[in-house]
Amino acid sequence: MSNLIDDDPRIIEFDVRTDEMLVNMGPQHPSTHGVLRLVLRTDGEIVSETEPHIGYLHRCAEKIGENVSPRQWIPYTDRLDYLAAMNMNLGWALTVEKLMRHEVGEKARHLRVLIAELNRIGSHLVGMGAYGLDLGTFSPFLYAFREREKILDLFEEACGARLTYSYITCGGATADLPPGWLQKCEAFLDQFEPIIKEYHALLTTNAIFVKRTAGIGVLSREMAIDYGCSGPVLRGSGVDQDMRRDGESIYTGMYDGYAFEVAVQKDGRYPRDHSYPSVPKEAVLGDCWHRFFVRMLEVVQSMDLVRQAIDRYAACKEPLGEPMKLAEKLPVGDAYLETEAPKGQMGFYVVGNGTSIPWRVRARSSSFSNLSVTHELCRGCLIADVPAIVGSLDIVMGEIDR
Amino acid sequence: MRGPGFLESIEAAFPGAVVGSQLEALDPWVEIAPARIADVCRWLKTAGEPRFDALECITAVDWFEPDAKKAAKVSWQPHLEIVYHLWSTTARASLVLKVNLPRWSGDVAGHLPELPSVTGVWRTADWHEREVYDLSGVLFTGHPDLRRILCPEDWVGYPLRKDYEMPLDYHGIRGR
Numbered sequence: 353m354s355n356l357i358d359d360d361p362r363i364i365e366f367d368v369r370t371d372e373m374l375v376n377m378g379p380q381h382p383s384t385h386g387v388l389r390l391v392l393r394t395d396g397e398i399v400s401e402t403e404p405h406i407g408y409l410h411r412c413a414e415k416i417g418e419n420v421s422p423r424q425w426i427p428y429t430d431r432l433d434y435l436a437a438m439n440m441n442l443g444w445a446l447t448v449e450k451l452m453r454h455e456v457g458e459k460a461r462h463l464r465v466l467i468a469e470l471n472r473i474g475s476h477l478v479g480m481g482a483y484g485l486d487l488g489t490f491s492p493f494l495y496a497f498r499e500r501e502k503i504l505d506l507f508e509e510a511c512g513a514r515l516t517y518s519y520i521t522c523g524g525a526t527a528d529l530p531p532g533w534l535q536k537c538e539a540f541l542d543q544f545e546p547i548i549k550e551y552h553a554l555l556t557t558n559a560i561f562v563k564r565t566a567g568i569g570v571l572s573r574e575m576a577i578d579y580g581c582s583g584p585v586l587r588g589s590g591v592d593q594d595m596r597r598d599g600e601s602i603y604t605g606m607y608d609g610y611a612f613e614v615a616v617q618k619d620g621r622y623p624r625d626h627s628y629p630s631v632p633k634e635a636v637l638g639d640c641w642h643r644f645f646v647r648m649l650e651v652v653q654s655m656d657l658v659r660q661a662i663d664r665y666a667a668c669k670e671p672l673g674e675p676m677k678l679a680e681k682l683p684v685g686d687a688y689l690e691t692e693a694p695k696g697q698m699g700f701y702v703v704g705n706g707t708s709i710p711w712r713v714r715a716r717s718s719s720f721s722n723l724s725v726t727h728e729l730c731r732g733c734l735i736a737d738v739p740a741i742v743g744s745l746d747i748v749m750g751e752i753d754r
Numbered sequence: 755m756r757g758p759g760f761l762e763s764i765e766a767a768f769p770g771a772v773v774g775s776q777l778e779a780l781d782p783w784v785e786i787a788p789a790r791i792a793d794v795c796r797w798l799k800t801a802g803e804p805r806f807d808a809l810e811c812i813t814a815v816d817w818f819e820p821d822a823k824k825a826a827k828v829s830w831q832p833h834l835e836i837v838y839h840l841w842s843t844t845a846r847a848s849l850v851l852k853v854n855l856p857r858w859s860g861d862v863a864g865h866l867p868e869l870p871s872v873t874g875v876w877r878t879a880d881w882h883e884r885e886v887y888d889l890s891g892v893l894f895t896g897h898p899d900l901r902r903i904l905c906p907e908d909w910v911g912y913p914l915r916k917d918y919e920m921p922l923d924y925h926g927i928r929g930r
Contacts, residue, residue, distance in 0.1 A: 412913060453780075578807075580808055580876065686780070686837075701839070714811065714813045716810060721881070753904060
């Protein structure tokens, strides 16, 4: 570690070495995205060691899961990644369906794609806006929340809740979409599409933003895999992996017939390169800028998927079908399934023992693994870069502490 | 991982390490002898085919029925089961490893069972093993920094054990 600091050009530039100091960041800090405490060992402005302390939001979700039936645990999954509750519901519902060898109908399948992708847009908007806040710019946050509000309105109309939906459930969804909902959703997409340009102007190509993110917190491909990183963090390092394409058949089957391209840089190019601003020269694959850019690309990708899902859903004439019974008996055995949530691969593990209450419930969260790489990324950076790096991982403490 | 010959290749590299398997299960799994788990994992990551370069999750399942009436009916002996979910980013395949441990070392309540750590194989195991230690009480030998991660450092007991009892009081905060 000492070598790393000695070689750091910034040390030579400042030419100062002071006594080491421990700086405490959080647990209540605007840039820690919830209750995360970081203890930094610093030498002047340079961080030599970062130690994340987690657990402030621990709610024993797994233990609760051992005492309620799978459908009763759906509301608890809402509170894992509360910014993408639909995706959490979906992950758990699919895991239970995998264990029970249950397959949902066509209509429920398209409804799930539609809702989950819409929530992905919402989650990435928060990620984008909050990242702007971390870097000290307030306006992108307001722009992002203005649009997210419309998504929340749509969700509220579909299920009555604005944050913790419990909408997608084991065996389907709790209710069908209300009449006229699809038109409202399409109207939102039409209105939203040109706005993405504003986001790119505000952040992606903004000179200050590029200076703060490009070349900062570079996560190599090998390290990303070694630390179990997933989602935009993994793809931002150039690993071509997306569970919607590479996952298990029960999940990838949901996206059968949907056209989408994984947002990852291949041979120095992102898919549909011509329609976005180009990568700035300072950016290095795996840095904060790339992680952010992958999220922005996924917003467009999800819009595409929502459009496709609307058409397919509208073409389904049969009724949605009833979800599973509240106390459906689980077979003896275990099942593990990973789905591609906005923050990364969300894994659920369920062990059944012949009763309606699971023997063991486990939630493997993407943010947990993504956060564990912080101390590697922050080694040798400036204190001011710590929020930029942690923010670029786009973590949600709800799913880390469970 | 359902490929034929896969199980045999582990057997050949580590004679006696595979103590059980269920390849017909929903997620086919291989049971490994506790003392060999770190070696088998290192081999799976660096030499096996395909290379399992990512560790997704470590879970501890406590097979113990605290209710004596129900316990008389169950078909298994009390034990701890540690489940490793592996993933290969190159082959896009998954693998499940299981390890069976006694609930307490030497059957003395409070003495944690020991298991070789796989932090030297995948660095993500660091936090995952800390979580298993914290919530289920497994001592990972060779772990560089084994301490509680979600619960406070002075917490007593292992909450995900089936016989865990919620404390009545924690620093003056009422528990029940």
